[in-house]
Amino acid sequence: MTRDAISDVIIEIIxxxxxxxxxxxxxxxxxxxxxxxxxSMDFLDIVMELRKRYKLQIPEEDYPQLATLDSCVNYLEPKxxxx
Amino acid sequence: MSxxxxxxxxxxxxxxxxxxxxxxxLGGLNSFYYRQxxxxxxxLHAMTNYAGPEDRSAPLNRLFRQLKxxxxxxxxxxxxxxxxxxxxxxxxxxxxxxxxxxEICAKFPNSANGLAKLTEFVKQYDxxxxxxxxxxxxSLNAFIPDPLLIEMLxxxxxxxxxxxxxxxxxxxFVIMFQAVFLEGFFRPAGTIRDFLNLLQxxxxxxxxEIRFKAGVDSLLVRDNQVFGVRLxxxxxxLAETVVSTIGAVGTMALLAxxxxxxxxxxxxxxxxxxxxxxxxxxxxxGIQHDATCIFFSDRDxxxxxxxxxxxxxEVGVINFPSNFQGLPSSDLVQVRVTHPANYExxxxxxxxxxxxxxxxxxxxxKAWQERSLAKIGKKIGNFSQNIVYQDTFTPLxxxxxxxxxxxxxxxxxxxxxDGLTRYRNLLLAGTDQGFLGIVGAMLSGVTIVNQHILxxxxxxxx
Numbered sequence: 001m002t003r004d005a006i007s008d009v010i011i012e013i014i015x016x017x018x019x020x021x022x023x024x025x026x027x028x029x030x031x032x033x034x035x036x037x038x039x040s041m042d043f044l045d046i047v048m049e050l051r052k053r054y055k056l057q058i059p060e061e062d063y064p065q066l067a068t069l070d071s072c073v074n075y076l077e078p079k080x081x082x083x
Numbered sequence: 084m085s086x087x088x089x090x091x092x093x094x095x096x097x098x099x100x101x102x103x104x105x106x107x108x109l110g111g112l113n114s115f116y117y118r119q120x121x122x123x124x125x126x127l128h129a130m131t132n133y134a135g136p137e138d139r140s141a142p143l144n145r146l147f148r149q150l151k152x153x154x155x156x157x158x159x160x161x162x163x164x165x166x167x168x169x170x171x172x173x174x175x176x177x178x179x180x181x182x183x184x185x186e187i188c189a190k191f192p193n194s195a196n197g198l199a200k201l202t203e204f205v206k207q208y209d210x211x212x213x214x215x216x217x218x219x220x221x222s223l224n225a226f227i228p229d230p231l232l233i234e235m236l237x238x239x240x241x242x243x244x245x246x247x248x249x250x251x252x253x254x255x256f257v258i259m260f261q262a263v264f265l266e267g268f269f270r271p272a273g274t275i276r277d278f279l280n281l282l283q284x285x286x287x288x289x290x291x292e293i294r295f296k297a298g299v300d301s302l303l304v305r306d307n308q309v310f311g312v313r314l315x316x317x318x319x320x321l322a323e324t325v326v327s328t329i330g331a332v333g334t335m336a337l338l339a340x341x342x343x344x345x346x347x348x349x350x351x352x353x354x355x356x357x358x359x360x361x362x363x364x365x366x367x368x369g370i371q372h373d374a375t376c377i378f379f380s381d382r383d384x385x386x387x388x389x390x391x392x393x394x395x396x397e398v399g400v401i402n403f404p405s406n407f408q409g410l411p412s413s414d415l416v417q418v419r420v421t422h423p424a425n426y427e428x429x430x431x432x433x434x435x436x437x438x439x440x441x442x443x444x445x446x447x448x449k450a451w452q453e454r455s456l457a458k459i460g461k462k463i464g465n466f467s468q469n470i471v472y473q474d475t476f477t478p479l480x481x482x483x484x485x486x487x488x489x490x491x492x493x494x495x496x497x498x499x500x501d502g503l504t505r506y507r508n509l510l511l512a513g514t515d516q517g518f519l520g521i522v523g524a525m526l527s528g529v530t531i532v533n534q535h536i537l538x539x540x541x542x543x544x545x
Binding site: 017018019037039041044045048049051060 | 139140145149529537538
């Protein structure tokens with residue numbers, strides 16, 4: 001999966017979690033939680049959705065690596081290389 | 084409700100899930116029945132935790148996001164306003180907190196500052212962090228100098244959700260203050276049946292399975308682990324995790340050492356008798372009917388405990404289920420009256436009846452319902468001549484239909500806040516985990532699944 005494709009997947013998941021999420025103006029290097037007003041329960045949904053779709057096990061200690069859109073892509077790129 | 088929410092949450096992420104419902108209908112305490120072709124709701128007076136769809140972080144909206152239900156498609160009706168009525172003072176509150184704070188400033192000027200500080204304190208307090216029990220009464224003394232106001236604030240919060248006598252845990256007070264005063268009352272459009280259908284259809288569309296008339300007879304245990312359940316019909320269902328939403332007492336009845344202490348420690352002492360009266364709309368102008376709920380105490384010192392007599396008629400709540408904004412009008416309207424009641428006295432009367440002293444239980448129920456009706460007539464105007472249908476349920480009725488031990492609708496005085504039992508894969512969710520009301524019970528199911536099932540790695544089926 002390309003970096004753009006991974007980024008699209010994350011945005012799609014966020015829109016799926018929150019029907020009102022405004023992802024058009026999202027800055028890719030700023031924390032997702034602050035920009036989209038996501039709480040820890042919403043954040044868990046991103047992790048669970050990735051797990052459901054790609055059988056990806058993301059341990060809790062890695063959650064900080066999913067803070068921004070850029071860091072998500074960096075973290076997921078090697079894991080989703082073959083998809 | 085908590086079990087259904089937990090199951091939806093798991094099914095959403097592709098986990099194999101089965102809901103085992105003892106009855107032919109979902110909902111537990113919050114269900115419905117039919118009499119004379121008319122639907123009556125059992126538990127619902129009003130839902131707490133009102134929040135508009137725009138308030139993202141409110142419990143109601145978090146719940147809907149977590150369950151992947153559209154909050155915007157969920158139509159709600161807010162309360163008209165409610166009243167706390169004591170012998171020497173009354174207070175009105177709505178879903179706009181400034182109504183209550185203005186009332187308090189006018190009637191209890193010495194406590195105006197304290198109320199502002201208390202409100203700030205409640206907003207900052209995390210009721211789910213691990214802490215020892217703290218007296219809400221004592222904590223309130225530090226904020227509110229008027230003793231009567233403390234009693235009045237406690238009255239609706241205790242009647243609508245406290246499982247302990249006389250006092251409440253500060254954390255429970257915070258949860259209830261937020262749910263009732265800061266957020267407020269509403270009801271869904273339609274009936275509880277429509278809401279249960281919405282949840283059931285959503286769950287089944289996610290691939291979840293429901294079995295009705297499937298009461299659990301025992302838990303299957305090996306090596307200190309639960310690996311499934313045995314149903315009353317002898318069928319065994321294997322499971323990686325079992326979430327029990329039958330309360331602490333019910334869970335211990337299945338597995339005595341699943342929680343610490345004795346089963347009796349978890350039996351709540353507070354139950355209620357509720358009467359439902361159906362009146363023609365035309366009779367309403369004859370009685371006071373501008374409130375959604377009237378919480379009353381005929382003593383300035385509010386007493387909240389199991390009464391020594393069958394019922395405590397000096398304390399209670401009068402609820403008008405049609406008094407929510409924008410509800411379609413109906414030719415018949417309900418008045419529901421609820422008082423604290425003594426489970427043991429009703430149970431004894433029922434035993435006497437079974438032992439040949441016929442009619443004891445029914446006579447007691449009828450005599451006390453009539454006394455209650457006379458009392459309520461003095462408060463809001465007499466309506467007894469206009470009643471076209473009435474029904475009364477006692478602590479025994481509640482126990483029989485909801486499975487709540489001793490008819491204790493708010494469950495155990497001891498809460499299992501982390502939802503954990505002595506068995507790693509047996510979890511507890513619902514009222515005895517510490518959340519209250521429909522929104523609270525459902526959030527309990529969600530939280531237990533998030534904390535103990537989803538975040539632990541395991542196979543994809545569960």
